Amino acid sequence: MAATYYDLEEMSKRLRKYIDANRFYHTQGVRFTSAALAMAHGADIHKAETAGLLHDCAKGISDSKKIKICDKNEIEISKVERNNPFLLHAKVGAYIAKEKYGIDDEEILDAIRFHTTGKAGMHMLEQIVFIADYIEPRRNKSKHLPEIRLAAFRDLDECCYLILKDMLLYLKSKSGEIDSNTQDAYHFYEEVHEDRRD
Numbered sequence: 001m002a003a004t005y006y007d008l009e010e011m012s013k014r015l016r017k018y019i020d021a022n023r024f025y026h027t028q029g030v031r032f033t034s035a036a037l038a039m040a041h042g043a044d045i046h047k048a049e050t051a052g053l054l055h056d057c058a059k060g061i062s063d064s065k066k067i068k069i070c071d072k073n074e075i076e077i078s079k080v081e082r083n084n085p086f087l088l089h090a091k092v093g094a095y096i097a098k099e100k101y102g103i104d105d106e107e108i109l110d111a112i113r114f115h116t117t118g119k120a121g122m123h124m125l126e127q128i129v130f131i132a133d134y135i136e137p138r139r140n141k142s143k144h145l146p147e148i149r150l151a152a153f154r155d156l157d158e159c160c161y162l163i164l165k166d167m168l169l170y171l172k173s174k175s176g177e178i179d180s181n182t183q184d185a186y187h188f189y190e191e192v193h194e195d196r197r198d
């Protein structure tokens with residue numbers, strides 16, 4: 001069966017109405033960075049571009065509406081998500097991508113679902129979007145970005161390890177709550193990192 005082709009220009013036009021200009025530019029950055037990472041690592045370029053384009057499609061939805069969408073569609077909300085509803089834009093994004101943009105590819109939906117927290121043992125598309133969201137050209141917050149960006153094109157597992165380490169450091173410095181998926185992901189990729197050094 002031929003792979004589904006999604007009309008990304010049509011989706012892009014539609015998406016533009018639901019997110020603000022800055023978010024839209026970020027989205028374009030993630031779209032093309034995801035495509036570049038797919039090229040570097042031999043993943044499906046079209047799927048990476050689609051997931052990158054739609055990863056923040058729920059970002060314009062209010063917190064209360066995101067909670068409502070979850071409750072209505074039996075999407076589980078963790079305690080950390082309840083306290084930090086902005087995190088829900090990932091899960092709700094996967095729902096919107098499926099229902100409103102017609103995405104039926106589970107790998108793309110997974111990549112959207114876990115782009116914020118990461119998770120242990122991500123598949124390649126999940127890794128690509130998780131990384132692209134962190135390194136796209138307009139990002140400038142982390143002082144470790146130069147080494148993280150280099151790692152992204154060399155070794156996806158090592159890059160996930162570096163990003164998760166950076167995220168946990170940041171969250172701890174802010175005494176922010178840490179989602180269990182992020183914690184699990186860190187342990188998973190830390191182990192991969194340690195195993196390689198043996």
Ligand SMILES: [Fe+2]
Pocket residue numbers: 055056089115116133
């Ligand atoms: Fe996001």
Ligand SMILES: [Fe+2]
Pocket residue numbers: 026030055056133
């Ligand atoms: Fe994003």
